[in-house]
Every structure is written in structure tokens, then in C-alpha cells.
Amino acid sequence: MTQSPGILITIVAFALVIGPLIFLHEMGHYLAGRLFGVKIDAFSIGFGNEVFGFTDKRGTRWKFSWLPLGGYVKFAGDMNAASVPDHDWLMLPPEERARTLQGRPVWQRMIVVAAGPIANFVVAIVLLTGFIIGYGDFMAPPVAGTVVAGSPAAVAGIQPDDRITAFDGRAITTFSELAALTQPNPGKAVTLTVEHEGVSRTVTVKLDVQTVTTKSGKTLRLGLLGLQRRPVSLIEAPFVGVRRTFELTGMMAKGLGQIIVGQRSVKELGGPLKIAQVSGQQLALGWDSLIWLVAMISINLGFINLLPVPILDGGHLFFYAIEAIRRRPVPPQVQEWAFRGGLAAILALMVMTTFNDLDSFGLWKNLAGLIG
Incomplete structure (x- = not known):
């Protein structure tokens, strides 16, 4: 039976789920950039205008912005928060140019970009390992222990x-x-x-x-x-956590493929409102249920960000792969138009998932009843 938590619990649960996952995802980018000596201009939780923040001794602006549905790390040489290369980065002095993301070898850029999704998968592995130790292997074959x-x-x-x-x-x-x-x-x-x-x-x-x-x-x-179920030992649990993370990622990939080819309905896609609702329900059931949900959403974030869609991490990796093969970057104009198309696609997806969320809440039926 699904419980209906109050609005306060829902908001708190949503913040507990989304906030840390966004922070850890962007921290993956940040730490990888620092590793390769890239200057980082900004680390933001959320988009839009800054609500509050501070600047550290390295010149990085740490800030919280008014729309907390994402985040970004802006490296030196980036035009914007989507890490679209600034056309003028080549005009910088050699010392500054070397500290831009675009000034690093392509393999280093690929690691910096991939570090965000990897951080999400690592978080999921850690959470699932703890869950398996505490509650057993939820995906184990139904063999009696x-x-x-x-x-x-x-x-x-x-x-x-x-x-x-x-x-x-x-x-x-x-x-x-x-x-x-x-x-x-x-x-x-x-x-x-x-x-x-x-x-x-x-x-x-x-x-x-x-x-x-x-x-x-x-x-x-x-x-x-x-x-x-058969108990899982402390030594075995991390390996099971890794295996289950890969299996769940594969299930997500399969589900997305079924939606694309029409075998499943796009109405199954949920957005921020659905995440908030489910987060509240899981928190009402207990912290263990909420931790399980955080692991699932972390896998989802890692998987989605690796899709080869311009503006997402996977889109950057796609361009870097082309650059590695061609031995020269994709023309800036092509990248800019591709990122604009990717942004339009992501915004359209957000609108559709929000529509689905409101439909699952019964809003459209209620409005139809009032009009009728």
C-alpha cells in the first residue's frame, strides 16, 4: 500500500535525493579537472541566477542557484555552463590556454567528462553494497537459503x-x-x-x-x-554491488530502447515531480527505502548522462571520440548548433515528463471534470 506523505516530507525527501547526487556528479568533474590542472571558474548546484555562494582561493565560485534541478562545473575556456568551447580560448596567453579544458589532451578531457557519470555509478555501488549487507541481495535468484x-x-x-x-x-x-x-x-x-x-x-x-x-x-x-535468502558475506558484497549496478543499468538501457521502438509507452517516463512524490513515499516508509531509491536514481543519472546527446556528458564524449579519430576538433559552429539541438531536445523531454507527472497525479482528469 502506497502512503501519501505530506508536502514537507516530499520536499525534504526530494532535496535529500537530488541535492547530494547532483553535488557528487559535479564533484566527479571537478576532481578530475583538478587532477589535470584545469582551472575551474564555477561550481554550481542549480541553474539560473545565483542565490548565494563564495569564491575560494583558487578562484572557483561555489554557488547555489535558484533552479535546483541540476548543476554544472564551468571550466576555463568554456562559453557557458554546458561546457561549449569558447571560440576565443585560443586567443588566451599560452599559460592560461594550457589551463583550459580545451587545452588538455583529448584523453584527459574524456576522463574529466566521464568522471561525473562514473561518480554516480560509484555512489550506487556503495549504497547497494551497504543495502546488500544489511538486507540481502534483492536481485539474487529465488533459491532458498x-x-x-x-x-x-x-x-x-x-x-x-x-x-x-x-x-x-x-x-x-x-x-x-x-x-x-x-x-x-x-x-x-x-x-x-x-x-x-x-x-x-x-x-x-x-x-x-x-x-x-x-x-x-x-x-x-x-x-x-x-x-x-542466502546471506552475502562482507567480502562478496562489493562484487555483488558492482554486478547489480551493471545489471540495473542494462535494464534501463533495455527499457529506453523499448520506449524508442514503441514497445513501451512514453508515459512511463517520469520527471522531477514524480521523483519528488516517490522520494516522499520512500522516506515515509523508512530511511532504508529512501537509500534504495537514491541508488536507483544515481544509476539513472549516470546512464542518462552517458547518452550521446549534445549538452549531456555523452554528447561531449561523442565529439571527443570524433576528434580522436579525425585528429582535429569538430568545427565550433557544428558543436554550437548540435548543443542548441541537444538543449531543445532536453527541454522538450522535461516538458513531456512533467506532463506525464501531472497526468499521473490526475490533474488533467480533474480539469476535464471542472470544464465538463
């Missing part, structure tokens, strides 16, 4: 190392899928397909009922099977 004595699973003869391959005829591949099908069916008799040493059998199990009281005081009745 422990069978609780006297539970429906034990009564049905399910043993450790047995694998559940189907729930009421529906194929399952992860423990989280098994839990998602079990919990909504308290007290119900269900059919499981169980595989033991390569031999499959079908068993009927009547799920137990577990009563849970949420933090908001609501009482929930959840189905309980009585299986526990």
Missing part, C-alpha cells in the same frame, strides 16, 4: 537450495519478484514450481499472514512464505 521451521514453505517440503521458478504459473527470476508476488496474497493458497537438483515439481502452499503496522499507523496484512 534457509527454510523457516513450521512455515508454509517447510510444510510444502521446500528445502534449502531449492529454486522457485514460477508463482501461480508466472515465471520468476529473482527473490524480489517472489516477495512482490507473495506479500499481496496473505492467507491465499498458491501454486509454486520448485526445482531441486534439476528436477521440477509443483506444490500448493497456503501463505501465512503477517500483520505489519507502518509508521503512519496503518495496519497491513502481508503474505508470508517462510523462505530466507
